Amino acid sequence: MSKYDVIIIGAGAAGLFCGIHAAKRGRKVLILEGAKGPGKKILVSGGGRCNFTNLDITPNFYVSQNPHFCKSALSQYTNWDFISFISELNLTYNEKTLGQLFCDQKSRGILEGLLKSIPSNCELKVSSRVNEVSYEDYYKVSLTNGDSFQADSLVVATGGLSFPGLGATDIGYRIAKQFGHKMVETTPALVPFTLENVLKNLAGVAIESEVCVGNKKFLENILWTHKGLSGPSILKASLYWESKSKVKINFLPKSDIYQILKDKNKKTLLNALKEELPIRFVEEWLKLFKLPLNRKCAELSGDQKELLVKVFHHWEFIPSGTEGYRKAEVTRGGVDTNQVSSKTMESRLQKNLFFIGEVLDVTGLLGGYNFQWAWSSGYVAAKYV
Numbered sequence: 001m002s003k004y005d006v007i008i009i010g011a012g013a014a015g016l017f018c019g020i021h022a023a024k025r026g027r028k029v030l031i032l033e034g035a036k037g038p039g040k041k042i043l044v045s046g047g048g049r050c051n052f053t054n055l056d057i058t059p060n061f062y063v064s065q066n067p068h069f070c071k072s073a074l075s076q077y078t079n080w081d082f083i084s085f086i087s088e089l090n091l092t093y094n095e096k097t098l099g100q101l102f103c104d105q106k107s108r109g110i111l112e113g114l115l116k117s118i119p120s121n122c123e124l125k126v127s128s129r130v131n132e133v134s135y136e137d138y139y140k141v142s143l144t145n146g147d148s149f150q151a152d153s154l155v156v157a158t159g160g161l162s163f164p165g166l167g168a169t170d171i172g173y174r175i176a177k178q179f180g181h182k183m184v185e186t187t188p189a190l191v192p193f194t195l196e197n198v199l200k201n202l203a204g205v206a207i208e209s210e211v212c213v214g215n216k217k218f219l220e221n222i223l224w225t226h227k228g229l230s231g232p233s234i235l236k237a238s239l240y241w242e243s244k245s246k247v248k249i250n251f252l253p254k255s256d257i258y259q260i261l262k263d264k265n266k267k268t269l270l271n272a273l274k275e276e277l278p279i280r281f282v283e284e285w286l287k288l289f290k291l292p293l294n295r296k297c298a299e300l301s302g303d304q305k306e307l308l309v310k311v312f313h314h315w316e317f318i319p320s321g322t323e324g325y326r327k328a329e330v331t332r333g334g335v336d337t338n339q340v341s342s343k344t345m346e347s348r349l350q351k352n353l354f355f356i357g358e359v360l361d362v363t364g365l366l367g368g369y370n371f372q373w374a375w376s377s378g379y380v381a382a383k384y385v
């Protein structure tokens, strides 16, 4: 049985980054990846362009039962550190809205850069799905194909449950429980909402809207789908959404419907609103709430104006659910951070056992926050394995 200093389970963003830096410290590292290739989520991320970090990384952009947990790792290895890392690889990037950084050489550029950075004392084995782990003075890691490996330190970098087609398994959670760790309930997040009464005619319509969940507000596009609602505002809201709770949408966040009616009082309601919003949406929405499309704005009753305010500025609904792990960019919840050191990522219960990346109960908002967490937590663990 081959013996290593460190075995890392999972060659995603966190596992690869940890492997690179642990090996740079001279450790003999083995990364075991269940899928046929490494970094599958990196490849699909950001629509293939990898939103690898954000200019504005603060703990406020992360959800965890312990909101302080992410602070240490994010300050030990910052967004600027990762920007330097990719710049040294001659990769370039561009900023999209809200500080999101995308790689000009696309996701493949990031993955190839990571793979190129792996030192020779770090071995990467793909198609090597871990089945179980045991501990007796050292860790023994067994694969589904019967092979097994030994190491002094074990890093669990197995990610969450989303996108099972890309290799996600629950092995990380099982290992955590095996060593006595508590779990924070997992749910799909950064995921489209499903609606009971879907407005199929609206599928494909995008509207810049303000979406509100609890005290969180997001002003970006929403997108009507065949199953309900998606788009960045909705995906962000889903991170904070509790099942059966209300979501509010303001379809006209930058204008006031009373003012529109006043300014366009000679126009019909449909003609007035189609200058502000996609016509397909205006038609469907007015019909749905039995509002008179062809009545002049000046002739609308007080009740009708009130209804317009309600359905265009303060539309409230309860999603019937979400599109689940199949469509979720991330998993909210995971290994409870209270039993893990925020400074080293080492288990407080089991020596030389580390958890990094999405397997932990740290979930970032859409916008490069999840990759930054993977880089930061992976880097930190690499210093201590």
Ligand SMILES: Cc1cc2nc3c(=O)[nH]c(=O)nc-3n(C[C@H](O)[C@H](O)[C@H](O)COP(=O)(O)OP(=O)(O)OC[C@H]3O[C@@H](n4cnc5c(N)ncnc54)[C@H](O)[C@@H]3O)c2cc1C
Pocket (backbone or CB within 6 Å): 009, 010, 011, 012, 013, 014, 015, 032, 033, 034, 035, 038, 039, 040, 041, 042, 044, 045, 046, 047, 050, 051, 052, 053, 128, 129, 130, 131, 157, 158, 159, 160, 162, 163, 166, 167, 168, 169, 170, 171, 328, 329, 330, 356, 357, 358, 359, 367, 368, 369, 370, 371, 372, 374
């Ligand atoms: C479609 C999509 C787009 C996204 N876009 C972005 C984006 O642009 N920006 C951003 O910040 N975040 C994005 N994310 C989220 C981001 O990809 C994840 O948060 C990040 O990849 C987590 O890194 P990780 O290393 O912790 O886990 P993962 O990247 O999920 O890696 C875990 C690895 O462990 C392997 N594994 C699992 N079980 C086993 C086992 N039993 N044996 C061996 N290996 C195993 C998996 O195959 C996988 O390769 C996106 C996610 C998705 C699904």
